[in-house]
Amino acid sequence: MKTSRCSLAALLIALVSVAGCSERGNASRKNAESPPAAASAPRTDEWLGKWTGPEGTFLELAGGHGRYEVTVQNLDGPRKFEGRYVDGGIAFERDGTPEIIRATTGAETGMKWLADKKHCLTVRKGEGYCRD
Structure with a gap:
C-alpha cells in the first residue's frame, strides 16, 4: 500500500511538472509570435497630423497602426492616397510612382x-514638410 501511494504521488508530481513546462512553452511561443501592444504601433504614428511646406503646401497624415490616409496639398490642390508602414x-503610390515618407x-x-528646420518629413528631394 505504501509503495502504491508513493508511486501515485510521484506520478502526480511528474504530471504537474510536465503541465507546468508545457504552459511555459506555450507562453514563450505566444510572446514570440505577438509583440506587446505598445510595440505594435509603429513610430510613424507619431507623425499623424499636419506638416507644412512652403507657399501653402502641406502634408497631412491620418489613421495609424501602420495604415494611413496621406493628403498632399500642392499648388494644384489636395490629393489623397492610401499609405502603409514600410521600413x-x-x-x-502617386501617379504610378512608389513614394516613401521619411x-x-x-x-x-x-x-x-x-x-533651418529640425523636425520634418520628406517624400523626395525637393518635397518636404516640417512642424517647427
Whole structure:
C-alpha cells in the first residue's frame, strides 16, 4: 500500500511538472509570435497630423497602426492616397510612382525654405514638410 501511494504521488508530481513546462512553452511561443501592444504601433504614428511646406503646401497624415490616409496639398490642390508602414517610413503610390515618407531635418528636404528646420518629413528631394 505504501509503495502504491508513493508511486501515485510521484506520478502526480511528474504530471504537474510536465503541465507546468508545457504552459511555459506555450507562453514563450505566444510572446514570440505577438509583440506587446505598445510595440505594435509603429513610430510613424507619431507623425499623424499636419506638416507644412512652403507657399501653402502641406502634408497631412491620418489613421495609424501602420495604415494611413496621406493628403498632399500642392499648388494644384489636395490629393489623397492610401499609405502603409514600410521600413521606418510610410509608403504610398502617386501617379504610378512608389513614394516613401521619411523623417528628416529641414536641410535633408533639399528645400532652402526649410533648411533651418529640425523636425520634418520628406517624400523626395525637393518635397518636404516640417512642424517647427
